[in-house]
Amino acid sequence: MRFRGVALSITLAAGLVAPGQTVKPPQEPRYDPTTIIEVLATVTDLREVPRGSPLAGVHLAVKTDKEALDAYVAPADFLKEMGVSFVKGDRIQIVGSKLKFGDGPLVLVREVRKQNSTLYLRDQNGTPYWPSSEKGRT
Numbered sequence: 001m002r003f004r005g006v007a008l009s010i011t012l013a014a015g016l017v018a019p020g021q022t023v024k025p026p027q028e029p030r031y032d033p034t035t036i037i038e039v040l041a042t043v044t045d046l047r048e049v050p051r052g053s054p055l056a057g058v059h060l061a062v063k064t065d066k067e068a069l070d071a072y073v074a075p076a077d078f079l080k081e082m083g084v085s086f087v088k089g090d091r092i093q094i095v096g097s098k099l100k101f102g103d104g105p106l107v108l109v110r111e112v113r114k115q116n117s118t119l120y121l122r123d124q125n126g127t128p129y130w131p132s133s134e135k136g137r138t
Contacts, residue, residue: 028054029099031108031126037098039064041071043090048076055101060086062094071096071107074121078130084119097126 041062049056057075061068071094073079073086086092096109110122122128 029101029106029108031097031110031122032099033097033125035097035099036095036110037107038093038095039069040091040093041069043086043088043092044068045088046086055106058086060092062092067105069098069105069107070101071109071112073109073112074128074130082119086114090114096122 039062041064043060044063045061047059047061049059055072058073058079060071060073062071063069079085091114093113094107094109095111096107098105098107100106108122108126110124110126111118111120113119120129
């Protein structure tokens with residue numbers, strides 16, 4: 001009896017996605033002007049999410065005095081066009097919308113300050129300044 005119940009549970013769980021069905025990828029989070037944060041942080045890592053993936057573009061892993069965050073900056077092509085790059089150890093100030101995405105906190109960056117320069121990425125409502133044809137528009 002005990003094994004039948006386990007087998008039934010596994011069968012029911014496996015049956016949630018029928019053959020031929022596709023699982024929808026997670027939706028990209030949307031900028032929320034009500035969740036704005038402004039923090040000083042240190043870049044601990046950087047990565048580029050490939051086109052076609054949610055939040056495609058440049059992400060910075062940053063550490064503040066309180067927590068670690070994933071900061072989505074912009075599509076890589078846009079940053080290259082602007083002549084902007086980041087390296088581990090950069091001290092930056094970010095302003096953006098802090099949300100939960102995946103396993104942890106994510107900031108959709110509106111502006112980033114590095115040394116004496118400020119890069120504006122979005123308007124006050126979160127609309128990106130990069131062309132809408134680029135992937136990772138969120």
